[in-house]
Amino acid sequence: MSQELYQIISEVMSIPLSEINDGSGPESIDSWDSFKGLLLVDELESKFKIIFSLEEVVDVKTVEDIKKHLKNHGVILND
Amino acid sequence: MLFNTIDFVIFFIFVLSLFVVIKNRKYQHTLLLFASLFFFYYSSNYLITLLIFSTILDFYLGKEIYKSKTKSKKKFLLFLSLAGNLGMLGFFKYTDFAIDQINYVLFSMNFESSIPHLDLILPIGISFYTFQTLSYTIDIYRGNLIPSKSLREFAIFVAFFPSLVAGPIIRARDFLPQLREKINGTYNGKLKQIIIQNTNLKFGITLMAIGFFKKIFFADNIAPLVNNIFANPIGFDSSTIFLGSIASGIQIYCDFSGYSDIAIGAAMIIGIKISKNFNNPFFATSPANFWDRWHISLSSWVRDYLYYPLMFKRRKSIIVVSGTLLFTMLVLGLWHGSGWNFLLFGLIHGLVISGHRLLAHIMPEKIKNPFKTKIGILFSISITQYFVFLAWIPFRIDDSEKLFYAMGKFVFLDFQITQLLHQINLNLFSSLLIILFILLSIISFKKTDLLFRISNLKLRYWIIFMIFIMIPIFFFYDGNPEDFIYFRF
Structure with missing residues (x-):
């Protein structure tokens, strides 16, 4: 499932899968701008059938943070 | 201080x-x-x-x-x-x-x-x-x-x-x-x-020196050209206004990003890491991308505490998104100063960003696909920067007559190259600095880890680099330092 999350990020940000790890985020991925950030929120919500709160969205700085919030919504990500 | x-x-x-x-x-x-x-x-x-x-x-x-x-x-x-x-x-x-x-x-x-x-x-x-x-x-x-x-x-x-x-x-x-x-x-x-760690000290001093270099060598020496053109732009042709606007944008960038570099470098020496405030803004490929690269700490603040709260729950509505973007950029413009010119600065950015978002919504593939090629990227950078430099005019001029004249010449083209050549001739050094800045920006854009490479140089090479960068700083430092532009905000 981690790979699934990476795949979604890779597609939204238009970057190779190999460039994504848990430490990746808007600071390290050039194409991760605010617009793409919201697209990613939409993709994750529709993929995992959840709804993120504003507090969760502004809290995200890295992929690790996304995993944390997905876990809070009951989404299990196996490595 | x-x-x-x-x-x-x-x-x-x-x-x-x-x-x-x-x-x-x-x-x-x-x-x-x-x-x-x-x-x-x-x-x-x-x-x-x-x-x-x-x-x-x-x-x-x-x-x-x-x-x-x-x-x-x-x-x-x-x-x-x-x-x-x-x-x-x-x-x-x-x-x-x-x-x-x-x-x-x-x-x-x-x-x-x-x-x-x-x-x-x-x-x-x-x-x-x-x-x-x-x-x-x-x-x-x-x-x-x-x-x-x-x-x-x-x-x-x-x-x-x-x-x-x-x-x-x-x-x-x-x-x-x-x-x-x-x-x-x-x-x-x-x-x-x-x-105080050696690596932090070396990195911090390098960044501070680059900040001083941007401010004292570039910003303060490009300023006379900007003043010559924008103190009274009436009568100048489009190419001269273009030159003034480009010079003004570069001056503001070198001034403010120079200040940020000094601040981040000084903090780093003490062991405090502050995120970068600029990321090659003149290579932005869309209006929104510009604000992800320019004054990042302010634009991300406005995004997290104003833009997102206003539109997050209704983000499926393009009208809400575009309207909120426009409002947010007006506020951001007004943050810079209490004047109609700053409101106009925000309005231009707001219209361009929300317009781009509307286009991306109406025809997503037409907006995305053609701009993935090298020529497409170059084209999107050029279009973005055209609007960015247009917006620098109200940022610099507050007199309405002069402001609208300059903006008019930026939009309705009327070239008289002799005027441009005359201005370049009058401000030869400033003009050469603009060319040098563009070349250095391209190098810095292509080599994203340049700063780390410099600060990790062997000590003797690093000292040579520092001497090389300090010479123009000392040469152009006249004891009467110019204010940083963002001090006024």
Whole structure:
């Protein structure tokens, strides 16, 4: 499932899968701008059938943070 | 105290020396706090009371918000924080502007009397530290931050001298943990002392030198060309206006990103990491992408605390998204100053960003696909920068007649190359600096790790680099330093 999350990020940000790890985020991925950030929120919500709160969205700085919030919504990500 | 003065250099060396001598982190923090307050008092005098007011207000409100059990009480306390900070900012920054508008309305209604100006001094750094303390209380309200237990720690966050007067606007959640964390390899169990690390020192000095270089060599030497053209642009052709606008954009960039580099470098030497504030903004490929690269600490603040809260729940509606973008950019424009020109600066960016978002919504594939090629990327950079440089005109000119003339020439083209050549001839050195800046920007864009490479050079090569960069700084430093442009905001 981690790979699934990476795949979604890779597609939204238009970057190779190999460039994504848990430490990746808007600071390290050039194409991760605010617009793409919201697209990613939409993709994750529709993929995992959840709804993120504003507090969760502004809290995200890295992929690790996304995993944390997905876990809070009951989404299990196996490595 | 300006960064580009001997006063600051002496102050910084003195603080660093004491920092090294003090063998206890707690006392080092106290030193940092008093040094920051002195730094502010040195240029702001009694206006330091506003900084102290903001610090105490938000420290205690933050605690109360966290402790409050009910949403309504949390909301009320947050309202007090917003009212206190924005009220103070609004009073000092926008009162005279508001009086002007009221007087204009009174005059148009044939009233003979008018409200006199208060002629308030704009407290240095107020636009930065109020936003900084607001992010603290809002983050606590949102449940994304645990309040600081120590007033000293919180006061360092608010008054931290490298970023106090012109940013970057730092967030408590990034800053406070750095005051508490153990520093690997340098943490002495008994002494609990922060040791200035060689790598941080080298990186910090490199970044500070680059900041001084941008400010003293580029910004201050390009300024005469900008002044020559924009002091009175009436009569100039389009190509000269283009030159003035490009020069103005580069001057503002070198001035402000230079300041940010010095701030980030100085913080790094003390062991505090501050995120970058600029990321090659002149290579932005869309209007929104520009704001992800320009004054990042402000644009991300506005995004997280204004734009997202206004549109997040209704983000499926393109009308809501575009309208909110436009409103947000107007606010961002007005943040820069109390004048119609700054509102126009925000309006241009707002119209372009929301227009681009509308286009991307209406025809997503047509917007995306053609611009993935090299030529497409170059085209999107050019179009984006055209609007960016158009917006620099109201940023620079506040006289409406001159402003609209210059903007008119930027949009309705009328080239008389002889005028351009004459201006280049008059300002040959400034013009050459623009070319040099463009070349260096391309190199820096292509080699993203250039700064790390330089700061990791072997010591002898690093010293050669530093001498190379310091020569023009000393050569052009005339003892009467120019203000940093963002000090006015």
